[in-house]
Amino acid sequence: MKALVYQDLKQVTYQEIDEPTIQKPNQVKIKIYGSGICGTDLNIVKGKVPANKGTIIGHEGVGTVVEVGDEVRGFKIGDRVLVDPTQSCGTCSYCREGLFIYCENFDDYQVGMTTHGTFAEYFVGDEKYIYAIPDSMSWETAMMIEPLGCVLQTFMKAGTKPSDSVLVLGSGAIGSLCQLVSKRLARLTVGTEVDPYRKEFASGIADHVFYPQDLTLDKVYEINNNKKFDIVVDAVGNQLHVGFELIAKGGKIIPMGYDDSYEVTFKSTAVINDGISIIGAVANHSMISTALKFAQSIPELEQMVTAKELLSDYEQAFNGTIGYDMHTGEKLPMNSVKTALIL
Secondary structure, three states, rough: EEEEEEEOHHHHHEOOOOOOOOOOOEEEEEEEEEOOOOOOHHHHHOOOOOOOOEEEEEOOEEEEEEEEEEOOOOOOOEEEEEEEEEOOOOHHHHHHHOOOOHOOOOHHHHOOOEEEEEEEEEEEHHHHHHHEEEOOOOHHHHHOOOHHHHHHHHHHHOOOOOOEEEEEEEHHHHHHHHHHHHHHHEEEEEOOHHHHHHHHHEEEEEEOOEEEHOOOHHHHHHHHHOOOOEEEEEOOOOOOOHOOOOHEEEEEEOOOOOOOOOOOOOOOHHHHOOOEEEOOOOOOOOOOHHHHHHHHHOHHHHOOOEEEEEHHHHHHHHHHHOOOOOOOEHHHHHHHEEEEOOO
């Protein structure tokens, strides 16, 4: 079968690889329709997130069941399904407490990084990590379920209230999705974005979207009843310093974007005196079922997939999503917020 395989730093290849087969009686084989490109996938390509050489990347896969193991009871051939990539050993102390994302052996179970992912024609996985897609749900919406679960996890951990004001720094795929969820849960949703295309897209979701330099403290007071924000989400990965500048007393700061090179310092006394909480619980703790239900109340979720490309055209898709040529570094215009790679 054809698949997108990680080879080395900034090197992935579209190549022929052995088609997976069912190895255990509780496994399901899926013919992949497509997979959303996640920031993690892009960071693997950039060399910011490690992956095993020879591993098929991608983890936001959806498709149709083509084979089931003898002990599978919840699915049959022809069912439309999605893959939950948050997998674990199930036996360590964290797993036994239901904290699967903190699994002591998590590195051995990371779909699309250490185990084969979904940028491929077929995927085989355990039944417990496969979820049925409602008949009324489009493929595009289904591809957004896993990242939606991460966003819901974050907002639930933050205890978001209807009276809250929320600032989302960055309006890429996760940032825009945070804004979409915030609009359902909070009073005021504000975004920032440096790219004109993504800023325009986010303007159709949030109450206000600014270029970062235009969101001054005076502007914050003007749009938010002379108060800073109750919740600030850093969806970029290097903007927490801005969060500390614009967070209200008693507020919550959520680091959500990934950038291993970024560090921020803060005064612990200021955090204590102002009652500021830093919420690091971004990862998805068994939130797929919740996200599937919540998604049915958000018809706009389908529009989050702004482009579809063939898997064979992955370079074009990656370049348009990150805004530069991944080989030469040449700056390119961004032309998508969320791109799906289709088989």
